[in-house]
Amino acid sequence: xxxxxxxxxxxxxxxxxxxxxxxxxxxxxxxxxxxxxxxxxxxxxxxxxxxxxxxxxxxxxxxxxxxxxxxxxxxxxxxxxxxxxxxxxxxxxxxxxxxxxxxxxxxxxxxxxxxxxxxxxxxxxxxxxxxxxxxxxxxxxxxxxxxxxxxxxxx
Numbered sequence: 001x002x003x004x005x006x007x008x009x010x011x012x013x014x015x016x017x018x019x020x021x022x023x024x025x026x027x028x029x030x031x032x033x034x035x036x037x038x039x040x041x042x043x044x045x046x047x048x049x050x051x052x053x054x055x056x057x058x059x060x061x062x063x064x065x066x067x068x069x070x071x072x073x074x075x076x077x078x079x080x081x082x083x084x085x086x087x088x089x090x091x092x093x094x095x096x097x098x099x100x101x102x103x104x105x106x107x108x109x110x111x112x113x114x115x116x117x118x119x120x121x122x123x124x125x126x127x128x129x130x131x132x133x134x135x136x137x138x139x140x141x142x143x144x145x146x147x148x149x150x151x152x153x154x155x
Contacts, residue, residue, distance in 0.1 A: 002028065002057060003102065005050040005155055007109025007127050010087070010102050011036060011080035012043070019066025022046070025144055026054045030128060035069075035077045042130035048148035050155045112154035122150050 002013045008030060015036030020029045029046045032038050049057065060070050069075020074083040087102045106127065113123045124131050125142055 001053045002049065003105045004109075005053045006047045006151070007106050007113075008047060009039065009043075009106065009128070010084055012038075012128070014071050014074040014080045014083040016070040017066060017075070018061045018064045018068045018070050021049075021054075021057050021061045021070065023058065023061075026051075027144060028057070035075065035079070038128075040128070040130040042124070043128040045125060045128050046144065047126060048144060048151050050152070109154065113150065116150065116153040118150040118153070122147065126151055 002008065003010060006013075006028065008028070012030045013028075015033065016028060016030070017033055020031065021027075022029060025046070025048070027046050027048050030038070031044050038044055057070065069079075071079070071083070074080065084102055091100070091102065110123060110127060113126065118126075121131070122142065123129075126147060
C-alpha cells in the first residue's frame with residue numbers, strides 16, 4: 001500500500017526503519033541508513049501517508065525500536081531484491097503483461113499527479129526526483145500539509 005499511495009521506490013519502502021514512520025505527521029521519511037543508500041540527493045524526503053498505508057505501517061512499527069527494520073524480512077543489504085522477487089510473484093498472478101512491474105506503481109503515481117494537475121515541482125518532491133533548477137535549492141521546501149493536499153487527491 002505504501003508503494004501505491006506514495007510512489008516511492010521499492011528499496012525506499014522495503015529498507016525503511018521503524019523510526020522512519022512519524023506517528024504525529026502520519027508520514028514516512030525516506031533517508032539513507034546502514035543498509036540502504038538513496039538514488040539521488042533529492043530522494044531524501046518526507047512523504048505523507050494515506051490513512052490505509054499509515055494504519056498498516058503503524059501495525060508493523062507498533063512496540064518496536066526505531067532502529068529496527070520496518071520489514072524484518074527485507075530490511076537488510078539486498079533486501080529490496082528479495083522484496084521485488086516476492087512481489088512480482090503476486091503481481092504475475094493478476095497481471096501477465098511482462099512490461100508491468102512493481103516499479104510501474106511509481107509511473108502510475110506520476111500519472112495520477114499529472115491528472116490532478118499537481119505542479120511539477122510538487123511531483124518531483126513527492127517522487128524524490130532530483131531538481132537541477134537553481135531556484136529549487138532555496139528555502140526549506142514544501143510544508144507537509146501542501147504535499148498531503150496534492151498527494152491525497154490521488155488516493
